[in-house]
Amino acid sequence: xxxxxxxxxxxxxxxxxxxxxxxxxxxxxxxxxxxxxxxxxxxxxxxxxxxxxxxxxxxxxxxxxxxxxxxxxxxxxxxxxxxxxxxxxxxxxxxxxxxxxxxxxxxxxxxxxxxxxxxxxxxxxxxxxxxxxxxxxxxxxxxxxxxxxxxxxxxxxxxxxxxxxxxxxxxxxxxxxxxxxxxxxxxxxxxxxxxxxxxxxxxxxxxxxxxxxxxxxxxxxxxxxxxxxxxxxxxxxxxxxxxxxxxxxxxxxxxxxxxxxxxxxxxxxxxxxxxxxxxxxxxxxxxxxxxxxxxxxxxxxxxxxxxxxxxxxxxxxxxxxxxxxxxxxxxxxxxxxxxxxxxxxxxxxxxxxxxxxxxxxxxxxxxxxxxxxxxxxxxxxxxxxxxxxxxxxxxxxxxxxxxxxxxxxxxxxxxxxxxxxxxxxxxxxxxxxxxxxxxxxxxxxxxxxxxxxxxxxxxxxxxxxxxxxxxxxxxxxxxxxxxxxxxxxxxxxxxxxxxxxxxxxxxxx
Numbered sequence: 001x002x003x004x005x006x007x008x009x010x011x012x013x014x015x016x017x018x019x020x021x022x023x024x025x026x027x028x029x030x031x032x033x034x035x036x037x038x039x040x041x042x043x044x045x046x047x048x049x050x051x052x053x054x055x056x057x058x059x060x061x062x063x064x065x066x067x068x069x070x071x072x073x074x075x076x077x078x079x080x081x082x083x084x085x086x087x088x089x090x091x092x093x094x095x096x097x098x099x100x101x102x103x104x105x106x107x108x109x110x111x112x113x114x115x116x117x118x119x120x121x122x123x124x125x126x127x128x129x130x131x132x133x134x135x136x137x138x139x140x141x142x143x144x145x146x147x148x149x150x151x152x153x154x155x156x157x158x159x160x161x162x163x164x165x166x167x168x169x170x171x172x173x174x175x176x177x178x179x180x181x182x183x184x185x186x187x188x189x190x191x192x193x194x195x196x197x198x199x200x201x202x203x204x205x206x207x208x209x210x211x212x213x214x215x216x217x218x219x220x221x222x223x224x225x226x227x228x229x230x231x232x233x234x235x236x237x238x239x240x241x242x243x244x245x246x247x248x249x250x251x252x253x254x255x256x257x258x259x260x261x262x263x264x265x266x267x268x269x270x271x272x273x274x275x276x277x278x279x280x281x282x283x284x285x286x287x288x289x290x291x292x293x294x295x296x297x298x299x300x301x302x303x304x305x306x307x308x309x310x311x312x313x314x315x316x317x318x319x320x321x322x323x324x325x326x327x328x329x330x331x332x333x334x335x336x337x338x339x340x341x342x343x344x345x346x347x348x349x350x351x352x353x354x355x356x357x358x359x360x361x362x363x364x365x366x367x368x369x370x371x372x373x374x375x376x377x378x379x380x381x382x383x384x385x386x387x388x389x390x391x392x393x394x395x396x397x398x399x400x401x402x403x404x405x406x407x408x409x410x411x412x413x414x415x416x417x418x419x420x421x422x423x424x425x426x427x428x429x430x431x432x433x434x435x436x437x438x439x440x441x442x443x444x445x446x447x448x449x450x451x452x453x454x455x456x457x458x459x460x461x462x463x464x465x466x467x468x469x470x471x472x473x474x475x476x477x478x479x480x481x482x483x484x485x486x487x488x489x490x491x492x493x494x495x496x497x498x499x500x501x502x503x504x505x506x507x508x509x
Contacts (some may be wrong), residue, residue, distance in 0.1 A: 003031035003266035003330075004440070005193065005225060006086050006210070006225060006226040006228070006505065006507075007192070007217055007223070007224060007225055008191075008192050008193070008194045008197065008224045008225060008226055008422060009191040009192065009193060009194065009217075009218075009219075010171065010172045010193075010194055011131045011171040011172055011193070012379060012446060014131060014190055014191055014192070014193070014217065015131070015173075015273075016218075017190055017191060017215070017217075017218050018031065018190065020218070020485060026083060026094060026215075027094075028061075028094040029094045030063055030098060031190075031213060032061070032064045032068060032094050032095070032098055032431070033068055034069075034211075034213040034346055035065045035068070035163070035189045035190075035211065036064075036065045036067070036068020036069050037068065037072065037099075038068070038073065038187060038189070038209075038211035038213065038508060039065060039069050039125065039187045039211075040068070040069050040072040040076075040159065041374075041508075042161065042185060042187045042209050042211075043069070043073075043161055044076075044122060044125065045336035045448040046159075046161070046184075046207075047122060047159060048488040049122075049125050050078075050122035050123045050159075051122060052078075052081075052120060052121050052122045052123075052345065053073050053078050053079065053080050053081070053121060053122070053123050053124075053317060054080075054081050054082075054083065054116075054119065054121035054123070054124040054125070054129060054150075054153070054158070055067075055069060055070050055081070055082045055083070055084075055125045055127060055274055056083060056084045056090075056124060056125065056126050056128050056146060056150055056167070056181075057074075057082055057085075057086040057126070057128070057328045058084055058085055058086060058127065058128040058129055058130070058132070058143075058167070058397065059085055059086050059089040059090065059091050059129050060091060060095070060129070060130060060131075060132040061091065061093065061094065061095045061097075062127050062128065062129065062130025062131070062132065062163055062164060063084070063086050063095050063099070063127050063128075064093075064094050064095030064096075064097075064098040064099075065093050065098075065127055065130075065163045065189070066082075066125055066127025066424055066446070067082075067095065067099045067101070067127075068098055069101050069125050069127070069163075070082055070102050070104070070328055071101055071102045071497075073099075074102065074103070074104065076286065078107060080104060081102065081108050081109070081112075081119070081121070082102075082108060082110070083109065083110035083115065083127060083146065083422060084108050084113075084127075084146050084284040085128075085140075085142060085146055086099070087111070088395070089407070089495035090206060095254065097337045097341065100107050105472065108335070110174070110358065112145075113142075113149040114145075114148045114149070116149040116150075116153060117149075117346055118157075119153055119446060120156070120157075120158075121153055121158045121281065122159065123158065123159050124150055124153055124154070124158050124161070125160075125161050125162050125163065126150065126157070126160055126161065126162040126166060126181050126183060126285070127163045127166040127243070128143075128146070128147070128162060128165050128167030128181070129165065129169075129455070129503060130163060130164045130165055130167075131164060131165065131171050131193075133165070133167065133169065133170055133177070133347055134167060134169070134170070135170045135173070135175040135176070135177060139168070139178075139179065141176050142505075144178075145375065146180050147167055147168060147179045147180070148234070149180055149197045150181050151179065151181060151182070152265075154182065154208045156179075156273075158185045158223060158316075158439075158474075159184045160181060160182065160183045160184050160185075160206075160423060161183065161185045161186075161187065162181070162183035162185070162186040162187070162205070162206075162244065163187055163189070164186070164187070164188055164189050164193070164244050164310055165184075165186065165188075165193055165195065165196065165205075165290070165408070166179030166180060166181050166183040166186065166204045166205060167180065167183055167203055167336060168204075169195050169196070169200070169201055169205075170195050170437050171193040171194065172194055172195055172389075173194070173195055173198075173199060173388065173389045173390065173391075174192075174194070174195040174196075174197070174198040174199025174200055174201035174202070174390065174411060175195070175199055175200065175201075175331075175387070175388060176200040176201075176299065177405075178202070179308055180204055181204070182203070182204040182206070182221065182286045183204060183205060183206040184206040184207070185206045185207045185208075185209065185348075186205045186206055186207070186209070187209045187211055188209065188210045188211065188464055189211050189213065190213060190215060190217075191210070191212075191217050191218070192208070192210055192213065192505065194224070194294075194391065195423045195424065197226060197411045197422045197423075197501055198390050198410065198411025198412075198422045199387060199390055199409075199410065199411060200410070200442060201411065202411045202424075202426070202499060203410065207503075207506075209505075209506045209507075209508060210505055210506065210507045210508065211284060211508045212507065212508065214507050214509060215504050223418065223419030224419060224420040224421075224422075225419065225420070225422075226393070226420050226422060226423045226424050226505070227414065227421040227422060227424065227425075227458055227461065227462055228423075228425060228462070228504055228505065229462065230458060230459045230462045230463065231495075231496075231503065232492065232493060232494055232495030233272060233449075233493050233494070233495075238333065240479060241274070241406035242274030242275050243275075244274065244446075245273060245274030245448070245449055246273055246274055246275075246277045246314040246315065246445075246448025246449050246450065247273065247274060247275040247276070247277060247312050247314055247315075247448060248265075248268040248269075248273045248275070248277070248307050248313065248314070248315050248316070248441075248444045248445055248447075248448045249263050249275070249277050249279060249310065249312075249315070249316045249317070249339075249344075250265045250268060250276060250278045250279070250280075250316075250317045250333050250441065251263055251279045251280075251306075251316060251317070251318045251319075252264055252265075252278070252279075252280060252317065252318070252319065252320035252321050252322055252323070252358075252437075253281055253288065253320070253321045253322070254279070254281050254321060254322055254323030254329070254331055254332055254351075255281055255282035255283045255323070255329075256279075256283070256322030257320075257322075257323070257403060258280065258284040258287070258288045259434065260320040260321025260350070260434065260437045261278055261280050261288060261320055261321055261322070262278075262289075262292070262295075263434045263437040263438050263482055263483060264279065264289055264317050264349075264436075264437045264440050264441035264444070265278045265292075265406065265439070265441060266292055266295070266296050266441065266483070266486060267437070267438040267439070267440070267441025267442045267444075267485075267486060267489070268317065268441040268442070268444045268445035268448070269292075269294060269295070269441075269445070270442075270445070270486050270487075270489060270490045271441065271444075271445030271460070271489065271490075271493060272445050272446070272449055272493065273297065273444070273445040273448045273449070274297065274304060274448070275312075276294070276295055276445075277295075277296045277297075277309045277312065277313065278295055278296065278297045278298065279298050279300040279305075279309055279333060279335070280297060280298070280299065280300065281300075281301075282299035282300075282301055283297065283430065285297050285299035286299075287461075300335070300338075301331070301334070302334055302338070303334065303337060305466065306335070306338040308328060308431075310338075310339065310342055310344075313342075313344055313448075314344065314447070314448040314450070315344060315345045315346070315347070315392050315444050315445075315447035316339050316342065316344050316345070316346045316347065316348075316444070317347045317349070317354040317422065317441055317443070317444035318335070318336065318339055318346060318348050318349070319347075319348050319349040319350045319351050319352020319353060319440070320349055320351075320352075320436075320440055321326075321349035321350070321351065321437070321440075322336075322350065322352050322435040323337060323351055324351055324354055327434040327466045332351060332355075333355065336355050337500060340344055340359060340362065341362075342364070343363070343364050343369070344364055344472060345364060345365040345366075345447040345456075346362065346364065346365070346366050346367070346441045347367045347369065347440050347444050347447065348366065348367065348368050348369070349369045349437070349439075349440040350374075350436060350437070351441075353368065353370050353374045353377075353378060354377070356368070356376075356401060358377060360400070361390050361401055361402035361403070362403075365402045365404070365447070365452075365453040366402070366403040366404065366453075367403065367405075367406070367410060367443055367447075367453055367456075368397060368401060368403045368404070368406070369405075369439065369440055369443070370397070370405075370406075370407060370408065371407075371408045371409060371436070372386040372387055372390075372393075372407070372408075372409055375393055375394075375397060375407055377500065378397060378400075378401075379393065379396055379397065379400070387409075390407055390413045391403045391415075391420055391422075393407060393413075394406075394407040394414070394415035394420065395420065396413035396418070397415065397416050404416045404417065404453045404454055404457055406457055406461060407478070408436065408439075410427070412428065412465070413463055414451070414454075414457055414458060414461060415459060416454035416458075417453075417454055418454045421458065422465070423461050423462060423465050425462060425465035425466050425468075425469060425470040425507070426465035426468050426469065427465075427468040427469045427471070427477055428468075428477045429468045429471045429472040429476075429477040429480040430464070430465070430468035430470070430480075430485075432480055432481060432482055433482065434481070434482030434483070435464075435482045435485065436470075437482065438464065438482050438483075438485050438486065439460060439461070439464045442460040442463065442489060443456055443457055443460040446459055446460055463489050463492045463493060464485065464489065465506055466488075466492055466498065467485045467488035467489045467492065467498075468480075468485070468502045469500055470498045470499060470501070471484055471485065473499060473500020473501060476501060
C-alpha cells in the first residue's frame with residue numbers, strides 16, 4: 001500500500017549492506033567512486049551553472065565521497081574549495097586514499113571556520129558526518145564552528161547538497177543536533193535512511209535522490225517502508241447503494257466541542273461512506289447538522305441510547321472533542337463505555353485516547369491516532385522520549401494496545417500488522433485545529449467501506465498529507481483551516497489531479 005515500496009534503513013543495516021557488497025567483490029574504493037560520481041551528477045543537474053563549489057569534509061568515510069566530488073569538480077573546471085575537520089582527525093582507509101588523489105591549487109583549502117567569512121560559494125557539498133552522527137554525543141566546538149559557518153553561507157545564498165544525510169541529523173531517528181546543517185538536496189547512497197523522513201529530518205533534508213550504485217536494496221524484516229503514494233479508490237459500482245458503502249458512527253462532541261464532531265463526520269462522508277451518524281452531546285445535537293443536512297445527528301446520553309446507531313454501523317470514530325471525564329461530567333466516560341466492546345472497527349482519536357490505559361485491548365480492529373503528547377501519556381513517559389525514537393514509540397503503542405497505530409507529527413509513523421511505515425508527505429499547513437478530526441473521519445469512512453485497517457490507515461494518512469501540500473501550494477500554509485482539506489481529499493480519493501504535489505523520491509540505479 002505504500003505506492004513506492006521503498007524500504008527505510010537504519011545505519012547498521014546500511015553498513016551491513018556495504019559489507020555484503022564488498023564480500024561480493026566490490027571494494028570500498030569502488031563504492032566511494034560511484035557515490036561521489038552520483039553526487040557530482042546531482043550537483044550538475046540541480047545547479048548546472050554553479051561554478052564556485054565548497055566542500056565540507058569530516059573525518060569519517062563520508063569525507064571520501066566528498067573528495068571524489070572535489071576531484072570531479074576540479075576536472076570539470078569548477079572553482080573548488082575544501083574545508084572542515086578532516087585534518088583534526090584524518091580519515092583512514094578508502095577515504096584517505098581519495099584525499100590523496102585530489103590535486104587542488106594553493107588557497108583551495110581553508111583551515112579554520114573563520115576563513116569562510118565572506119565566502120560566496122554557489123553550492124556547498126556537505127560531506128561531514130554522514131552515518132556517523134550520534135545525537136547523544138556533544139558536537140565538539142571546532143566541528144560546531146564549521147557547521148555554523150556553512151549555515152551562515154547558506155543564509156547568504158549558498159545552496160547545500162548533503163551526502164547521505166545533512167550533518168547533525170541522526171540516521172535512525174530523525175533527531176538533530178543544535179546547529180544541524182539544512183540541505184536543499186540530499187543524495188542518499190545505497191538506501192534511504194529512516195531519519196530523513198521523520199522527526200526533524202523532514203525539515204532539513206530538502207529534495208531526495210536515492211543513488212543505488214547498481215545494487216539492489218536489502219530486504220528487511222519486519223518491513224519498514226516509505227509511504228509516499230497510494231492509488232485512488234476504484235470507480236463506484238453502478239449497482240451500488242448507500243448500504244454497500246457502509247455507515248460510520250461518529251461518537252464525539254462534548255459541550256462546546258461540536259465542531260470536532262462535525263469535521264470528523266463530514267470527512268467520513270467525503271471519503272466515501274454511504275451514511276454517517278453522529279452521536280453527540282444533547283446540548284448541541286439540534287444545531288450540529290446545520291449546513292450539512294446529509295448527517296444524521298442524534299442526542300445520546302447513555303449506552304442504551306447508543307444501541308440503535310451501533311446496530312447500523314460498520315465502523316466507529318471515537319474521541320473528537322469528546323472531552324475529558326470529570327466528577328461533574330462523565331458523559332465522555334459513558335460514551336466510551338457504550339462503544340468499547342462493540343465488534344466493529346474503531347478509530348480512537350484525541351480525548352478518546354485518555355481512557356485507554358485502564359481498558360483491556362479490543363478483539364475487533366482498533367486504530368489509535370495519538371500525537372506525541374498523547375503517546376507519551378499512554379506510555380507513561382515524556383514527550384521528548386517519544387520524539388527520541390518515533391518508530392520505537394509507535395511499535396510500543398501497537399504492542400501494548402493490540403492496535404494499528406498512527407503516531408502523528410512531521411513524518412507520521414504507522415505501526416500496523418504489515419510493519420512500519422513513515423509518511424514522507426505533508427506540510428505545516430496541517431498544523432491547525434481540526435486537522436486531526438478530519439483525518440480520523442477519513443480513516444473511519446474507509447473502514448466502513450470494508451478496507452482492512454492497515455490499508456485504510458495508509459490511504460487516509462497519505463491523502464491527508466498530500467492535501468496539506470496542495471493547500472500550501474495553492475494559497476500558502478498560513479491561514480489554512482481543517483475544512484479546507486475536504487475537497488482536496490475528495491479529489492485525491494477519486495484520482496483527480498491536484499496541483500502542487502511533491503515529486504516522488506528520485507531513484508537512480
